[in-house]
Amino acid sequence: MESPAADDYLKTVYAHTEWQDAPITPSVLAAKLGIAPSSVTEMVKKLAAAGLVSHVPYGAVRLTDAGTRRALAMLRRHRLIETWLVREFGYAWDEVHDEAEVLEHTISDRLLEGIDVRLGRPRFDPHGDAIPDAAGDVEREPFVLLADAAPGHNGRVLRVDDRDPALLRALEAAGVIVGAEIEVLAGGIAVGGSEIDVDGAARSVWLSA
Template structure:
């Protein structure tokens, strides 16, 4: 199963449970990848036969130990490339996801190691997602989804989902960025001392320190 498509599946399964506990279903996997459910069913069968995922018909898809190891390697590639593009080439945080999707399958391990070293071995990418180290170890602090944070909670922005570039731009325009402090109000948030009404959907894509 040495193929970019298989790597994309494994990476997506891993990312789904990184910030919430529920395992991914085949229909969710199809939606995230933009692929027909029938195609997902066939690929999941192949991944299961290769020992990379566990799956029962109509049930959730879970990574095996071997699948998680391979997924972490791809996640490391993707997030290091995103960080590299932002720091070295002045890409904005809403521009790097699609570029990294292409490059992660093409660069050598030697170049990846060089990028990691040049960047000072960063622990987080531009969206706050943890970058696994070369051994696959990940460091992540306790978090809470903004939608689940009670009024009165104050925390640093740990992570913003990167799949909607337009929403990323709107959040940046509202003054929200990784590491910034956000106070949760009953009808919005307070950023840098100003009450802000975030764009629709923001509460579902922003994670704060717990």
């Protein structure tokens, strides 16, 4: 089953459980994709028939081994392109997602490999998401969501959710970028000794555990 829509479904299912454990339901999948639940139901049935997902009515959607391999291949494309746009073309980290959504379906495997080599085979994209290698292997260190981190915790920013460009810009302005050292306070966070309170950051930032 080859289609950009199928690839987007598989990517979304995989990405949902990268940074937390709860499996994705059809209703959550519909919300993330901005698609009517009835359309999601039909596509999930097609993906299941193709052996790419497993699903029981009203239950969670889970990738099969074949679905996981395909999702990782698409995420490799997406995240390498985002990294390429930031490093080579001066895009900001809040500008690359939509461009990558288009380009990931069009560039050849040869160009993708060339991008990977030129960039020095990066392991993470600008938002801290792991870039699978050509074999589908992923590296990730232990992490904690900022909302779950206890006051007094110190850690590096490993990942920032890329869904909200306005939040990305606010976090960047506050110095909350991938690699920054963060101290968790009772009412906010401290970056470089300066206390800040960034609305919406608690469930959008992951720190080293």
